[in-house]
Amino acid sequence: MKHVLVVGGTGMLADVVSWYANQSNYVSVIAREEEKVKRIKHSTKQQKHIYPIYVNYRQIQKLEEQSRCLGKVRCQRNIKINH
16 A cells, blocks of 8 residues: 655546545645545545645645655544645
């Protein structure tokens, strides 16, 4: 099982996120919009393998803070940063 990080995975990379999750990989998705991540999760067989990180990736300092947790996949349940 791999751990994949997808930045901006709710746009044209949504199918990539679903594919990796359906291959039983853990997928961390850096996204700004919670609704878009929910749509991806609902269309994926392995929803439990998608770990959203809600942050605007242009806010570098906040992104760096959250990236410290990326190696610990199970600690990432719905991380949300106000932006």
